[in-house]
Amino acid sequence: MATIAIIPARGGSKGVPRKNVRLLADKPLIAHSILDAQEATSVDFVYVSTDDEEIATVSANYGAAIIERPPELANDTASSESALIHALQQLEHQGINPELLVFLQCTSPIRTGLDIDEAIAKLKAEKADSLLSVSPSHRFLWQEVNGIAQSINYDYRCRPRRQDMNPQYMENGSIYLFKPWLLRETGNRLGGKIALYVMSEMAAMEIDSVYDFEMINFLMSQDENFSH
DSSP, rough: OOOEEEEEOOSSSSSSSTTTGETTTEEHHHHHHHHHHHTTTTTTEEEEESOOOOHHHHHHTTTTTTEOOOOOGSSTTTTTHHHHHHHHHHHHTTOOEEEEEEEOOTOOOOOOOHHHHHHHHHHHTTOEEEEEEEEEEEEOOEEEEEEEEEESSSSSOOOOOOGOOEEEEEEEEEEEEEEEHHOOOOOSOOOSSSSEOOOOSSGGGSSSHHHHHHHHHHHHHOOGGGOO
């Protein structure tokens, strides 16, 4: 009963063209997620799900096994869950029945193999069915409903000090863990008993634009914790 990491990486990208093979801290972006998974002692196998030949070649060169993703699951409207379900089905067709799936997003590369190991340990310790990584948030949030501004996570009429607020977290997209039955039965990466793995505020940085890419490139180049 293996723990398997799945890294979806499609070829199309509008915000940052060819971002998955673009160099970040001297390595292709996708390589960081592959190496993180390989560094995690709790992960047995690493797979990349892709529709793109270049991504497949780069990923294989870094030691990942490849799952060929159909074009209809790699367009702009396809969900990550659809790629994960397809990947799980392909594994099961090969007679591989994982105990736990680790979903890593290339666009949230500020993590280490140790983070993955600690997240897996927490899921098991809490006897959870799924887990997501989060970063602390101290923001005062607002929304506008029918033209009326409303405070969401605090009462503006009695503004608290940030240190007095209950801890709040934002999903950072870096690590998701879930049991295969959950994905099969619900079509969702999260469900059942959900655990949180708290990471740094820096881990909340995601690559959605060229600016994000350059900012994270600088940060990772300066921090030896992210050198593989």
